[in-house]
Amino acid sequence: MLTGNQIRKEFIEFFKNKSHKHFESASLIPDDPTLLLTVAGMVPFKPYFLGQKEAPYPRVTTYQKCIRTNDLENVGRTARHHTFFEMLGNFSFGDYFKEEAIAWSWEFVTEVLKLDKDKLWVSVFTTDDEAEQIWIDKCKFPKERIVRLGEDENWWAAGPTGSCGPCSEIHVDLGPSYGGDENSKLGDEGTDNRFIEIWNLVFTEWNRKEDGSLEPLPKKNIDTGAGLERIAAMVQGKSNNFETDLLFPLVEEAGRLTNSKYGDNQDVNFSLKVITDHSRAVTFLINDGVIPSNEGRGYVLRRILRRAVRHGRLLGQSELFLYKMVDKVVSMMGEAYPDLKKNIEHIKKVVKIEEEKFSRTLDQGIQLVNQEIEKAKKEGQNKLSGDVTFKLYDTYGFPYELTEEICGENGVEVSKEEFEAKMEEQKEKARSAREVIMEKGQDSFIEEFYDKNGTTEFVGYESSEEKARLLNIRESKDGKLLMIFDKTPFYAEAGGQTSDHGTIKGNGFEGRVIDVQKQKGIYVHTVEVVAGNAKEQEEYTLEIDRAIRAAITKNHSATHLLHKALREVLGEHVQQAGSYVNAQRLRFDFNHYEAMTEEQLDRVEDLVNEKIAQALEVDIRNMSMDEAKKEGAMALFGDKYGSVVRVVKVGDFSIELCGGTHIDNIGKIGLFKIESESGIAAGVRRIEAVTGTQAYKFVKQIENNLKTIAKTVKSDLTNVVDRVERLNETLRENSKEIETLKAKVTSYEAKSLNDDAEEINGVKVVAKTFKDKNAEELRQMVDSLKEKLGSCVVILGSGEDKAIFAVGVTKDLIGKVKAGVLVKEAAQVAGGNGGGRPDFAQAGGKDADKVEEAVAKAKEVLKTLL
Template sequence: MTGREIREKYLKFFEQHAHQILPSASLIPHNDPSILWTAAGMVPFKPYFTGQAVPEYKRVTTCQKCIRTPDIESVGRTARHHTFFEMLGNFSFGDYFKESIIPWSWEFITKELNLPQDKLWITIYQDDDEAFEIWHKTVGVPAERIVRLGKDTNFWEIGVGPCGPCSEIYVDLGEARGCGAPDCQVGCDCDRFLEIWNLVFIQFFRDEEGNYSPLESKGIDTGMGLERVASVLQGVASNFDTDIFREIMDFTANLAGHKYGQAADTDLALKVIADHCRAVTFAVSDGALPGNEGRGYVIRRLLRRAVRFGRVLGVHEPFLYKVSQAIIEQMQDAYPELKQKSGHVIRVIHTEEERFLETLAAGSDILATLISEAKASGASEIIGNDAFRLYDTFGFPLELTQEIAAEQGLTVDEDGFNAAMEEQRKRARSARQEIEYISERGVLYKALREELGDTRFNGYSTLDTDSNVMAILKDGLQELSAVAGEEVEIILDVTPCYAESGGQITDHAMLIGPDLSVEVSFVNKPVEGLIVHRGKVLSGVLKRHDSVKVKVEQPRRQDTARNHSATHLLHKALKEVLGEHVNQAGSLVEPDRLRFDFTHYAAVTPEELLRIEEIVNQAVLANYSIETFETSLAKAKEMGAAALFGEKYGKQVRVVKMGEFSLELCGGTHLTSTAEVGLFKIFNETSVGAGLRRIEAVTGLGVLKYLGAKEAQLEELAAVIKSPVQEVVRRTEALVQHNKALEQEIEALRTKLAKSEVQDILGRITQVKGVSVLASVVAAPDMDNLRGMVDMLRDKMGSGVILLGSTAGEKVNLVAAVTKDLHGQGLHAGNLVKEIAKMVGGGGGGRPDMAQAGGKNPEKLQEAIDTVHQVVEKQMK
């Protein structure tokens, strides 16, 4: 069976058992900052297991895209380590339990996949007699093939929240794959027994004290690795030998002029490239972009590691984008989003490859300096920590550093490199975050929702409503009342207050009652259906079950809606001007401004910004009616509605329509016509990451304030240069030209003065063991001028050692030079200037022929210069 056939067979099997097939969720977890990646099939369903959200379907089956990166260095070196993989899973949210999933799993394994029963082993949690009875008596697995294991392997839990025992299905791959030990069995570290499916029985809730209580609504969470199952069914020893990987590896091998299976180092490179490029392709497709932190750093690291392994294949130009195209072709049927985003994916990968090759070139220069310094100082090896910095910062693999160093007769401190690598791994392990089902705070809000019911939001149609106080919380505890001065959280049965979400900030409001006023400053939705108001009691006493009038701050809501509606117009204008590849990547909507992040590959030109601004303002002046309505997700997509990429939508969605100009899915608050935007003005456009741009803008009265500030600046500038406002540009240009002329005149005078000073300084040359040495304090305003003087002196001297020092305020500048004919005598400009810099409270270094340094004790400069001759003499010994 091919990987595609296994995937389809699994999903169809559970569809026949009344499961709803859902598409894979994004690799970027939705509204879950606790984790970087979707790392398991259950991640998208965490809110359903915890009760934070109500599932649309009780039974679900998926093939989920997953990324895990704890063991990147092991990829390609083992049979089953991957960064990207596909997890087949079926889930029950309070529907069926062990009595159903255990027989189904056996049926699928033995009848659909035709795996021989005598090769299958089962593990269960040591105390799970219920699972044992079903496996043994209902299914008929011999008791001796059911292995009881402890809590460390067969009980799933992470902190507070739902948890439970699990049961795993293993395949015996035969004695030839084993370790040969007489006690080799399930659980052994060798490759004989391969786990292919894990069934997790969510049946307990663990509290903060570690107590377990049975859940009323039990759940099932299963996971089967597609790549592992494919390796078993296709009879191959490694996941990389399945059709899932071989197509990609063969494509890469052909691209590089190699063949898989002929050399170990080549095979390793092909495996790493196939794995990493799959991960990068899918991650970029789901909205991740290369960067220096978080997900961006992971993407950049994987891509650069793949590029480095490309060098093993002899590929020194961008090639991963071509591999990515092959991956998209192979996987687009199962994951249509790949095809939809193919242009964006290919461009991001190609751009990042080109940038990295430039970085590698910079790393080569650094390595050349390290080699030069090592040889000049008589060292025989490159320091391990320096080699690691080359690897970590510039992407130089250790093998490449060793190869280049060997050409120069040097070795690399491999132990030091490995020690630095292990330190980084320790930091990574300590920073790694686990997948959590629910936080302690989440448990509180979930319980409150179950007790009080959902909060009804009516804020689309009104800003003023009567409501009842359902609960008052202070420091996580329910209170019966709150008095003036206290800050509390308040839950109402109905509210017009918009809870912060989708980039739109919270409403502000007042709760009014007889002799009562409460100022609400923040509103959020900690669990689905429950709206929580954070506020301060200004006067009176707020009591549970009070009837209050809720009044949203109208100007703030209106200004926020003005900016939110403008983001929709901006999104459409960006697509018109820059291209359909532009997609929203995030936004912030506040009363006084808007911020809009979008995918694009270059800075937006001033001409393009003007055109975008013009299109938005034309839409404002067109006075398009803004309508909102609810429909099915399928119908909305059929209508062409734009959706925020990676966002999770239910069956019913809210659509915002602005005439025939814009159609988007959105849950935010909006105006009733585009004319209410007033004016739209972009005030900033910048990069926020590779392939990611940001526009900031203002609307309505915000534009008047912005233009007023600009006008005030112009008038201030006119006053400074003593010019009428209408003449500011011409007058400023004249001043700039005059300033340039003065600078050229000053530079010419400095050069003339320097030449004169050089002639005077040449008279201070002394001899040290037959070598001409010139050391002096000079007048040079900056390092550039100081280097220029050294160059002139070196040309005049022909042969010798020079060290000049100058002061610039509280700083000391030092430049040293050693002519090339003296390098074999132990003289090194970098070592010389480093020694002298210590005496003025500084440091520095550089090449053997030219080096510079700085210091912070100008009063000690002359004393340091006076020691140059002794230092030179010591170096020559």
């Protein structure tokens, strides 16, 4: 039986063997302004399906993390609703079509997953004769188990117009016990929980025009989606996704952290499933850069997180617990999503802060909601008004969704329309207040200044020092001066490049320029006063800090080299997606579909340094847009260009449109060093790097670290790598030897415990405590004793820093004794809790000093059961 992780791997390998390129999962933050979150596996490829971009590969396969919250209230109540889930997908962009997509899905489901063919059903679109015939001819699928369904079920469309096409879905029949009878078929009323959809094949072959008519697309595409959690349930023989190996360990962890047990009752099950699902969603959202807030993605995160915390309270857990779930999520999913391991401490910190914040208001909020419910019922009403629900939200910070959920549990209605009307009323008041403020603020001032003086002049390309007339001076809210001159050598922050710093002097006044912004062609200098007072219409000397300017220009010119090097190493699809340049470092974001390899990073770094060593001249000219295009200049992300553009050319290597400041010879950069490469959004990667002195410092620090390592391992720098590798090999061998010896000792100790077995009412019982055994060693001893004694109950405990327990019961005795019951009794004595299977269970406790007492208690309970 395949595990969930194995299914994920097998799917990717299967389609890689069908010439598909494997793309890593894109971020939950989509590169799509029409979507708040990545809701399906096809989202990262939407531009390719809509013809907006050329696909880098004709065949692609992925496992994609997704978030949906449209049915949030059902999560935990049903067997298959989730906020976070994984979608397996294979995609064709103008390559293969229906025949291959259908045949491969059938091959994977029956030959790799080995699902029972007799339990499979297929749906096709009402008029899709072609798909039905492929199923019959190519897959030998019985026609009587193919059902035709309409647009609601088996038609996909990008919108009212545009790309669209029929679908075909694969379903698993769980049998009559889940709805219907022996004669029921897919689509019959009352069989929603019986026929489980596991794979949707979308055949995008039509273009719907404005008049509603369909015309064939020039290129036909395949978009498939298979829910990993659902597939795992079917493969593992579970009717409930939460009982698969993808989720049940999290259910158990939620139970451990809240001192509750799955299976006790439906309310407990509901809360544990909510915590399980939401812990995954919270972990992945924060990992992808979402922070709790009151709007957008941040509100989705906050809403999910707070719902999970509330369900912890329903289970009686008043202490912080949700942030501890992150460890289990990462341990289970870190192999498929390695970045989780790097960000685990950050994720836990964000969850803990939000959990602490909400916990302070949660008890009060629940009490207030219950008071309002009681008050409404006393007044003979069965509904809370919008005034009440909004007051709970606005005054006490209690989420509307939780009010709605608590009211639902108490049979009281709430009106979302009334609540939203109150929200809109508040927003309108805020908008009006902002408009009044803005009439007196910066934007209106700039308009007035522009009407009177026009734009101011930037002379910083040619000059680093200039005499200029002060046209306007104001004080900012934080006590600094905002100064506008008729001209300035100071570059204003733009295009990812930070502004120049420097000084303003004259007429007894001296100030430090710490920021420059440009609005409507007007340069506004933020200035800290050093001495004196400045007066309008007087002349001052404006001088930039040349060292800072030089460092910024080196980093900016390096981004041009980096951009070109990335295109040469990775391919022409690479485009700049943003940048940030200051005096210390550079950051460069670019479109790319997967993480760069170490080899690729080395090649890029080598290429940039090779060009620096060639000391290429930097040629900067103004020309028309048409001239620039003929020269082959590349426009940068987000820049706006007029009829005359500034073209920056580095030798014959790079040519781009750019308004930033640059050095005149690339050799002045000295050295370029990449510090990191990472993913920041769907299909967007980020490189951070340093140049010049900062690059030298970075390399020097690495050298110092190597010297420290060499000294520690008693080697010189030349041989330090070999020395460390040999030490690692020795450590590995020693570790193996230690593990072998520990296994032998455990086996020997288990044999010696045979003699300690006693009989209680005819049943062999071993109850023993240790000081230094870990959980795995206890498990091995339990297994060994069960094998040797044949029929027995084994209760083992160990304690050094904390208590751990393992209980085993042979199959013939589980009718009388359950291992989970005994281990729970032991754990509770030691300040813990736990449970497990009837034949084997493990648990822990906080108090290691009570191990002997705990094992004795379990033994006493055993006597009563026997």
